[in-house]
Amino acid sequence: MINFNFYGCDTVELTKKYGTPLYVVSEDYIKERCKEIRQDFLERYDNTMAVYASKAFLTKEMARIIKREGLGIDVVSGGELYTAIQVDFPMEKVFFHGNNKTIDEIEMAVKHGVGRIVVDNLYELSIVEEIAKKYDKIVKILFRISPGIDSHTHKYIQTGQVDSKFGIPLSNKYIYKAIDEAMGCENIDLRGFHFHIGSQLMENESYIKAVKITANLMKEVREELGFITKELNTGGGYGIHYSGDIKRKPLSYFTDTVMDEVKRNCKELGLQRPMVIIEPGRWIVGEAGITLYTIGSIKEIPGVRTYVGVDGGMPDNPRPALYEAKYEGVIANKINEKKTETVTIAGKCCESGDILIWDLETPKVETGDILAVLATGAYNYSMASNYNRIPKPAVVMISEGKDRLIVKRETYDDIMKNEI
Incomplete structure (x- = not known):
């Protein structure tokens, strides 16, 4: 038998x-995917970073594996952040997401010195600034933006469309107000922008559109506000095989497209290419x-x-x-x-x-x-x-x-x- x-x-x-x-769960498979990330993204392109989206699967042992593999980790709650803290994960490699972080969660993040807080709204910006002053720290942040793209996936895992609970909309130049306020904060270091357009995506057209929209935003805010974008986090969402004939695509299918589009748009718009960050989760562990x-x-x-x-x-x-x-x-x-x-x-x-x-x-x-x-x-x-x-x-x-x-x-x- x-x-x-x-x-x-x-x-x-x-x-x-x-x-x-x-x-x-196969550690061998996870390590294969991490190796692919290093070879086809981190080593192929300079000024890049890869961060594991831990909401896909997080235990203390998983955090240890990601730590050993040299990737960063993104967390979306106090519990996920606490897990990273418990395994002595390098805090400078931790990105903290979430559309409604609590005051206690933000305080935990600032106190432990997370690498980036991805700020979702102006209310959160004011709380981060207040807590950063309390601990006499300069907190590096990214603004999550909603690029207004309807990606081809289930409506419950679309996140980049106009009508989304995530991110700061680009309509009516609301993002300008956020950038202006952040630049006026004494304890905030605004590094750039983050977008995540959806999950279980099998094609790269949505990434191309999102990069182009964000690059134009980078040009506009440089000219109108004097803000130079140093970092661009393009999220994750790369799909995997679940059933039928659709197979998981190699990382390079997505990342080569993103990097080509970033470089092309930056050259055309006269921008310096920012650090580019990716956040695969499901693609690593699914x-x-x-x-x-x-x-x-x-x-x-x-x-x-x-x-x-x-x-x-x-x-x-x-x-x-x-x-x-x-x-x-x-x-x-x-x-x-x-x-x-x-x-x-x-x-x-x-x-x-x-x-x-x-x-x-x-x-x-x-x-x-x-x-x-x-x-x-x-x-x-x-x-x-x-x-x-x-x-x-x-x-x-x-x-x-x-x-x-x-x-x-x-x-x-x-x-x-x-x-x-």
């Missing part, structure tokens, strides 16, 4: 050791992860479909319910058997929408089989919940055929530990 092997580890044996549901489940109930509705129930679902992977995300999966203990059935993988939550995969082709499915759902490394563990009072799965990191536990499986006591 041959079982599904994932980066040198027998997945069925992993379930015997750690139980199910189980997140499995295909590095799988989730393993044990199959329980099998419910055949004659002439309609067969529902196959697993011991997880929406709490460990809410993306199908949120975004209609599609995944591929395999029966790990029958990896070489002929596919003879079409089944629908149902989660165990009391929700009709708790469906992980519709119409999956499989061998003959039996109770006790192990299902491996692929490409679950990004936005699965990080978005997991305790809905229906279901404990969160354990997380196992694998490297060179060896496994190690990096997050313990939750217990019922863990769920109730803060209750009175």
Whole structure:
């Protein structure tokens, strides 16, 4: 009997050791992507920086890996920042995002000396200035702008359009007011701009448009306000393979286009090229992860479909319910058997929408089989919940055929530990 092997580890044996549901993440894959970033971006272009978008997947061990690989890290909450602090991540390489950072979060960021605070609005600018004065620090910031681009992705993960909760709009020259105020702050060092146009993007046209819009902004504010843009953060959002024929594109597909466009626009507009920063997250970790489940109930509705129930679902992977995300999966203990059935993988939550995969082709499915759902490394563990009072799965990191536990499986006591 041959079982599904994932980066040198027998997945069925992993379930015997750690139980199910189980997140499995390949450090080897993550390191391959980090190497690609260094070779095809950081070493190819000078005055650049790469920052891991940690909201995709963050544990202390993941932060340690990114630290060892020499990348920076972007955080969007006090909890993510605290995780970076706990592993002694170099604070100068930390970028702090968020559209409504709390005062406590901003104070934590300033106190620990994060590299950049990406300021989303004028309210936040005033708070950063106030706290920077309190600690007698000069805080480097970028302004997040909304370039007004509708990217081709699910509407819930579009972020760069005009009607967005993120960023300072460019209409009515509102950004001019923000720049003028920042330049007048004693404890603020405005370095430039940040945009993020959306997630799971498979084409680069939106990046070209966003760079052109931002370059024109750089020219205008230099001429009208005397502000010189030193840094341009072009965000991330590079797509990966989840299902079907669409495959993950190499990093260079996106970054070469961005760099060519930045250089071309700067030359045409008479601008000095700023430092260019990228923030891949899903692209680094998405295909590095799988989730393993044990199959329980099998419910055949004659002439309609067969529902196959697993011991997880929406709490460990809410993306199908949120975004209609599609995944591929395999029966790990029958990896070489002929596919003879079409089944629908149902989660165990009391929700009709708790469906992980519709119409999956499989061998003959039996109770006790192990299902491996692929490409679950990004936005699965990080978005997991305790809905229906279901404990969160354990997380196992694998490297060179060896496994190690990096997050313990939750217990019922863990769920109730803060209750009175």
